[in-house]
Amino acid sequence: xxxxxxxxxxxxxxxxxxxxxxxxxxxxxxxxxxxxxxxxxxxxxxxxxxxxxxxxxxxxxxxxxxxxxxxxxxxxxxxxxxxxxxxxxxxxxxxxxxxxxxxxxxxxxxxxxxxxxxxxxxxxxxxxxxxxxxxxxxxxxxxxxxxxxxxxxxxxxxxxxxxxxxxxxxxxxxxxxxxxxxxxxxxxxxxxxxxxxxxxxxxxxxxxxxxxxxxxxxxxxxxxxxxxxxxxxxxxxxxxxxxxxxxxxxxxxxxxxxxxxxxxxxxxxxxxxxxxxxxxxxxxxxxxxxxxxxxxxxxxxxxxxxxxxxxxxxxxxxxxxxxxxxxxxxxxxxxxxxxxxxxxxxxxxxxxxxxxxxxxxxxxxxxxxxxxxxxxxxxxxxxxxxxxxxxxxxxxxxxxxxxxxxxxxxxxxxxxxxxxxxxxxxxxxxxxxxxxxxxxxxxxxxxxxxxxxxxxxxxxxxxxxxxxxxxxxxxxxxxxxxxxxxxxxxxxxx
Amino acid sequence: xxxxxxxxxxxxxxxxxxxxxxxxxxxxxxxxxxxxxxxxxxxxxxxxxxxxxxxxxxxxxxxxxxxxxxxxxxxxxxxxxxxxxxxxxxxxxxxxxxxxxxxxxxxxxxxxxxxxxxxxxxxxxxxxxxxxxxxxxxxxxxxxxxxxxxxxxxxxxxxxxxxx
Numbered sequence: 130x131x132x133x134x135x136x137x138x139x140x141x142x143x144x145x146x147x148x149x150x151x152x153x154x155x156x157x158x159x160x161x162x163x164x165x166x167x168x169x170x171x172x173x174x175x176x177x178x179x180x181x182x183x184x185x186x187x188x189x190x191x192x193x194x195x196x197x198x199x200x201x202x203x204x205x206x207x208x209x210x211x212x213x214x215x216x217x218x219x220x221x222x223x224x225x226x227x228x229x230x231x232x233x234x235x236x237x238x239x240x241x242x243x244x245x246x247x248x249x250x251x252x253x254x255x256x257x258x259x260x261x262x263x264x265x266x267x268x269x270x271x272x273x274x275x276x277x278x279x280x281x282x283x284x285x286x287x288x289x290x291x292x293x294x295x296x297x298x299x300x301x302x303x304x305x306x307x308x309x310x311x312x313x314x315x316x317x318x319x320x321x322x323x324x325x326x327x328x329x330x331x332x333x334x335x336x337x338x339x340x341x342x343x344x345x346x347x348x349x350x351x352x353x354x355x356x357x358x359x360x361x362x363x364x365x366x367x368x369x370x371x372x373x374x375x376x377x378x379x380x381x382x383x384x385x386x387x388x389x390x391x392x393x394x395x396x397x398x399x400x401x402x403x404x405x406x407x408x409x410x411x412x413x414x415x416x417x418x419x420x421x422x423x424x425x426x427x428x429x430x431x432x433x434x435x436x437x438x439x440x441x442x443x444x445x446x447x448x449x450x451x452x453x454x455x456x457x458x459x460x461x462x463x464x465x466x467x468x469x470x471x472x473x474x475x476x477x478x479x480x481x482x483x484x485x486x487x488x489x490x491x492x493x494x495x496x497x498x499x500x501x502x503x504x505x506x507x508x509x510x511x512x513x514x515x516x517x518x519x520x521x522x523x524x525x526x527x528x529x530x531x532x533x534x535x536x537x538x539x540x541x542x543x544x545x546x547x548x549x550x551x552x553x554x555x556x557x558x559x560x561x562x563x564x565x566x567x568x569x570x571x572x573x574x575x576x577x578x579x580x581x582x583x584x585x586x587x588x589x590x591x592x593x594x595x596x597x598x599x600x601x602x603x604x605x606x607x608x609x610x611x612x613x614x615x616x617x618x619x620x621x622x623x
Numbered sequence: 624x625x626x627x628x629x630x631x632x633x634x635x636x637x638x639x640x641x642x643x644x645x646x647x648x649x650x651x652x653x654x655x656x657x658x659x660x661x662x663x664x665x666x667x668x669x670x671x672x673x674x675x676x677x678x679x680x681x682x683x684x685x686x687x688x689x690x691x692x693x694x695x696x697x698x699x700x701x702x703x704x705x706x707x708x709x710x711x712x713x714x715x716x717x718x719x720x721x722x723x724x725x726x727x728x729x730x731x732x733x734x735x736x737x738x739x740x741x742x743x744x745x746x747x748x749x750x751x752x753x754x755x756x757x758x759x760x761x762x763x764x765x766x767x768x769x770x771x772x773x774x775x776x777x778x779x780x781x782x783x784x785x786x787x
Contacts, residue, residue, distance in 0.1 A: 294749060307741070314726070315751055362750075477721050478748045480775075484690065485683040487668075508722050512748055536695030541683035548696045580630075582693040584658055585673050585680070587628060588647040590689045590700050591637040592664060593682045594626045 130205050130229065130445050131155060134198040135173070137209030138188060139499030140515055141423070142169035145207050148437040157201045159194055161187040163509055168501050175201055184509070188212045191219050195226045205229035205444060207437075211511070214420040215242055231444040233343075233398045233419045240394060241417045244288050244326045251414045254393035256386050259405060259413040261328035263288070273305050275327055282330035285309055287316030287323070293363035294319040298330055333567030334405040335374050336360065337412065339387035340428045342439060343396035344449045351384045351391075351402075352432050353458055355424055358564045359553060361476065366546075367553055368424035369463040370431055373524065373562030374406060383412055388453075390417060399425075399440050408565075423466070423516065426497060430462035430520040461527040462520045465535070465550040469512040472549035472576050478512040481505070484542035489534035493520040493527070496538075506543055514545065524562075528554050548578050627703040628688075634703065717754065717780040719773045723747025728769055734762045735785075743767065743779055760784040 132155040135142045146156040146169070158173030162181040170176040177197035179187040187193075189212060198206055206223050208214035214232065217239035223230040232238070241247045245263030252258055261284075262275040276283040276299065285308060287295030295316030297308040313323040340352040356372035357365040375383070387402040394417075401422050403415040425436050443449065469479040486502040498515035500506070506514065519534055521527030535551040553559055556572055626637045633651060640646040645660040662672050668681045671693065678694035688701040727744040730736060736756040743754040756762075764781035767773060 311744075311751055311753075315749075318746070319749055475720065480722065484685055485681060487681065508747060510748075537679065539681045539692045539697070541681070541690035541692070541697070542685065544699070545697070551695055578696050579694075580696070580698070582673055582678070582696060583630065583698070584647075584649060584656070585660070585671055585678075585693050586630075586691045586698045586700060587635055587637050587649055588645060588658060588660060589664070589671075589680060589682050589691050589693070590628055591626050591639045591647055592642070592645060593667070593684055593689055594702075595624060595639050595642070 130441065132157065132201070132203045133205045133207055133231070133441070134159065134177075134194070134201065134203040135169075135207050135209060136188070136194050136213055137207075137211070138164055138167065138169050138510065139513070140497045141209040141211075141421075141499075143172055143499060144497050145209060145421075145437050146172055148435055148441070149207075151435075152438065152441065154441070155203075157198065157203050159188070159197055161509070163507060167504065168499060177201060184212075191216075191222050195222055195228070198223075198228055199226060203228065205231050205441075207231040207440070208420065210420050210423055215418070217242065229444050231398070231440050233396060233400060237394050237396060237400075238419045241400075241419045242289055244286065244416060247417065248414070250393060251390055254389050256390045256393075256414045257412060259328050259331065259415070261326060263326040267324060269306050269309055272309060272325070272327065273302065276305055277302060279327060279329050282332070284328045284330040285312040285325050286328060287312065287320055288326050289320040289322040289324065290316055293360075295323075295325070296363050331405050331407050331413075333565040334358075334407045335372070335565045336365070336403065336415075337372055337375070337383065337406045338401045338403040338418075338422070339384060340422075340425065340436070341387060341391040341396060341400045341402055341417075342436075342443070342449060343391055343398065343400070344443050345397055345446055346448045347395065348449045348452070349388050349391045349396055350449060350451060350453045350456055351387050352428050352434065352436075352456055354380065354383065355422075355427055356564065357424060358566050359559075359568055360566055361569055365424065366466050366468075367463065367550065367559075367564075368427055369461065369524070369527075370427045370458075371461060371524075373564065379410060379412075386412070386414070390414060398443050399436055423513075424464050426495060426516065426518045427462040427464050430493075430495070430518060431458040431460055432456065433458075460520055460522050461524040462518060463527050463531050463554070464516050464518045465531065465554070466513050467515045467517060467538070467540070467550070468546045469506045469514055469543050470546055471544040472546050473544075473578060476546075478508070479543040479545070480507055481543035483540060485539055486541075487537070487539035488515075489517065489537035491530075491534070493530050494518075494534045495520070514540070517550075525560075528560065549573075549576055552576070629701040629703050630698065717742075717778060717782055719745065719767075719775055719777045719779055720752060721747045722775045723752070723773065725767045725769055725771045725773060725779075726751070728765060728767060730762050730765065732762060732765045736760060736762060742782075745773070754779060756782070758784045 133149045134157040135145050149156045156173040158176040160170035161179050213219040217235040220230045220235040282300045285297045295312045297312045299305050299308045317323040335358045343349040355370045357368040359367035390402045401418040404412045406412045470476045483504045488496045495518040500514045519527045519531035628635045636650040638648040645664045647658045681692045683690040691698045723745045726746050738758045740756045741753050761783050767779045
């Protein structure tokens with residue numbers, strides 16, 4: 130393998146290309162018109178434009194992306210997460226084009242993408258699953274009957290889905306049909322398939338997942354768990370490892386189940402087995418994500434492994450570099466997802482230009498970012514700007530480090546959730562490890578930032594107004610001074 | 624020089640009395656307070672001692688206001704131009720909460736609706752948002768159509784609550 134096309138954008142495209150470059154591989158980025166100046170497009174050796182238009186015509190356009198890879202001489206495609214990462218047709222098309230798909234086998238992606246079939250497969254492999262309905266009858270009335278059989282609360286999920294889209298919790302039978310319609314519409318627009326499944330909704334379980342790796346030689350290992358219980362609308366926002374909920378016995382038991390799940394499908398490359406853990410220590414298979422996860426860095430920090438490097442080596446046919454007995458970890462790592470959203474106003478996504486951007490640094494602090502100063506946050510893509518990861522000798526150290534790093538993260542120009550994330554990390558119940566999926570509803574139903582520094586803020590505003598009487602922004606001023614913007618349109622020989 | 628600044632619904636008149644040490648007068652309605660910052664404060668980023676603790680700060684002036692981060696909290700302070708509160712123009716509950724696409728308009732003008740009834744569905748950033756009736760009432764006007772792309776703050780509906 131000499132050249133990799135990364136079929137993604139934002140922080141994950143940059144993160145993957147960084148490893149490629151470390152390994153001496155040439156990198157090809159793809160970018161929509163809106164992203165032509167985005168950091169990922171500028172970082173790659175070359176960038177291929179995917180043109181203008183909605184996501185289906187750019188980052189989801191199989192033909193355009195594979196053509197770009199062939200034309201640029203790439204021999205592999207890394208899909209990142211989201212977009213085409215769990216699209217079996219795409220993975221197959223990549224192979225047909227004579228390229229390597231850096232991920233699992235297309236048939237594994239197809240199987241795990243179908244929640245009904247994957248659940249049956251897991252039951253056959255002896256992995257515990259949540260009671261539910263994943264039948265072919267999709268008629269509203271019969272789904273309602275099934276929901277009644279399972280017992281409310283019931284969770285409606287898109288069969289092809291992930292990331293909280295097409296997902297609804299229904300507490301009462303009366304709301305079921307309206308929520309079903311919404312879930313089906315979201316599922317159709319996000320995944321092009323409106324088949325839903327129903328599941329018993331466990332009250333306030335923990336979300337525990339295992340990082341899996343398999344190779345073409347048939348070996349499977351896990352790299353321990355990640356706890357991702359802090360979720361808003363089923364979207365993870367804080368992830369950590371080790372989980373404060375597991376003891377060594379339970380961890381070993383869950384790890385064995387995760388390995389059985391991956392081995393039952395002959396899993397190759399990186400994947401994640403997700404479990405729900407209830408209060409009594411019972412755990413249930415939720416799904417297997419056939420890709421690199423957003424939260425993979427916490428595993429990298431504690432296991433001392435570059436998961437993207439492993440992905441590339443395994444995709445090239447190499448065996449896993451370790452056996453289960455060799456997998457070790459130390460310390461504790463936590464990750465938070467920095468979003469362009471306003472936690473004080475219903476978490477509305479925010480748009481605008483990033484005028485000031487300061488990343489935190491220091492021992493055990495890692496920022497995987499997709500943006501920089503001058504970047505325009507628009508409505509076209511996911512509002513996640515960056516992930517901040519902190520590593521420490523133990524949980525307290527890594528949480529203290531995270532809290533401080535969040536204080537030193539500055540993004541001006543639009544609202545972000547940085548202060549909200551810090552409030553979570555510093556919350557006594559979070560510090561005590563009482564982190565289940567009901568945590569945010571219990572403790573952050575109403576969130577208002579701390580404005581005890583308002584007088585200081587107003588003082589700084591007054592000082593700034595006197596120092597710089599111009600009403601134009603600092604970035605605008607910089608922009609005017611930037612020599613690159615002073616160039617005329619004159620060009621030679623083009 | 625007087626600076627008229629707004630944060631949320633609050634409006635302040637702020638005056639710089641002395642630059643070094645930094646002394647500031649803040650008037651909020653009838654209240655007046657004067658502050659002195661023990662450390663000298665210079666530039667767009669630095670440190671400030673607040674209630675005995677030292678905090679890093681960053682300031683970015685923008686076209687309509689000023690972004691300030693102090694102690695890990697970020698504020699956008701609006702500059703108020705002329706008279707009147709900036710929040711007179713605050714969109715009502717029936718303004719589009721974000722830029723996006725109208726996927727469905729569930730009612731027509733004149734419709735009587737129940738509390739919690741879904742009036743408009745919109746989609747933005749791949750998520751659905753429901754605009755619901757806050758109480759029983761009548762939709763007196765509908766200003767959006769299915770498939771329309773709307774800007775943040777666009778008035779979608781006019782609504783009158785039923786007198787109890």
